[in-house]
Amino acid sequence: MDQTGELEKFYRSMLLIRRFEEEAARAYARGKIGGFLHLYIGQEAIAVGAAAAIRIGYDYVFQTYRDHGTALALGMDPKAGMAELYGKDTGCARGLGGSMHFFDVEHGFLGGWAVVGGHIPVAVGAAFKARYAEEDRVTLCFFGEGATNIGGFHEGLSLAGLWKLPVVFICENNEYAMGTPLKRTSPVTDIAVKADGYGMPGEVLHGHDVQEVRSRVAAAVERARSGGGPSLLEIKTYRFRGHSMSDPGKYRTPEELEERKKRDPLLVTRQTLLSGGVDEARLERIAEEVEAVIAEAITFAEESEPAKEESMHRFVYAAGEGG
């Protein structure tokens, strides 16, 4: 695919994520979705760029509770995602998990994880398995900068560094862990320096340029795949919404937000496409296609059956599934 064709594909994928989440936020406001909803709006280029850098369905991917974007970028059916948010039996976790707990085995998505840092050593174990089985699979493990303060991060990176495992740690540094800015919780401003202590390369890059993300993640993935060991990529980004739906985000100024929105990955990509010769009409057509997909996902979620009480008991032990 030529560069523009590829970028167009990325644009479509990012727009799908953006529109999925905007509609999810609307459904949340109408009480169709409950609990916690953490939006990825502003960070889409990271999921899309990283997904383009791996062998989807072969490689393993772990993400936090802020997981819709990554799941969709990997190719999860938006219908299964929206139905999960709605708590329906047709959702990707049978309506029992909700927003924070997406899964998609077909696309190698091992879950959204709501206990911060809990997934990091687990991702290391998945990478261990790949090498043990002599498969050249790579594991991607995403987390926020806040997560780099908890034990799971340090224990996970320590093992990965020691065992030189094929795992790429991606820290999506959006500057805030809930309401606390990085400078109030970390003595260092670049998370990437933490890689040093674990004998792996640490790199910093910016998350609004999807092609940059793709190529830098691809380099780390190829290094891991060819036996070069793990790395830590710190991708500087920003979330445009609150931490979750209940967060009005009063800890940052409107000016700061407006400034950051100038580097909205969708806006940036759109401008690149237009200046590269793609016309407005073409982008309009992409938007219409995306709208159709989203509308279908919502109808599907609205019309699906609610989560079943039997599912609640069924997946606790193998025996519950007749195993």
Next chain:
Amino acid sequence: MPQMNMVQAINDALRVAMRRDKRVVLLGEDVGKVGGVFRVTAGLFDEFGDARVIDTPLSEGGIIGAAVGMAMYGLVPIPEIQFADFIWPAYDQIVNELAKYRYRSGGEYPVSMVIRTPVGGGIRGGHYHSQHPEAHFVCVPGLKVVIPSNAYDAKGLLLSAIADPDPVLFFEPKRVYRAAKGEVPEGEYTVPLSSAAVVRAGDDVTVLAYGAMLYEALDASAKAQQQGVHCEVIDLRTLWPVDIDTILRSVEKTGRLVIVHEAPRTGGYGAELVSLVCEKAFYHLQAPPVRVTGFDTPFPYTLETEYMPLSHRILPAVLQVARA
């Protein structure tokens, strides 16, 4: 007397304790500038400053471990764990360091601190924002475990916990954080630890409940009364050391026992209560005790009303025990 909900009452207790005693410090994720995700510490950062109301990194083991160290030479830290579901990275510090410190040092290093944490279901939080893990803590020697059900008790129990020479785990039932409103005195007062409250008197069935489920037990008891069954409902308030005398006095009268808790049934706190009652009042029992609890499954995002031991599940249990 001012009306307060539980969030305000806890906030008030913290303020009272901090004004009176410089040794009291708060620490946790977003407890400072933001005032806590449930607003429990709102305003305290402004009044007491960042040396006493400390925003920490995301680090439960670090928060609790550091609090233990602070307490060893006399500070009285009150760490917050944002949701009880996130307490596990700190479990080692709680079980192995905090709870054993007095014992290990032959009484030379008492550790007085209160860990506050919201607990329980009812906000559609799913697997990791809903759990009710008291059973994992009442079994830890050296630790006290408290859970209020209303605003008055919340303030009075918290002030007792802060003054207590032993470490206290203070669960806050988030489902009723704002719903449980009532009159709360200004300034100092305490509700003693290890004293249960008989909140509804009756002769037929003893119902033990705590936290958010107390209201469900009361609702079911009101409905049972319409069917001629009179429940005595006891709010345990402190889970450990539990006020066994109040429980026994009631069971010796009714001979029938129903226990309600949100956590899964197997190995749950209800099992300990049944054992205690059987050991101490076996010959008074006229029917097998019944537990109404969460299921032995993870906590689901949907189906909360099925999973939780709400009134519609308590009522049949009460009637069954009454008629057994």
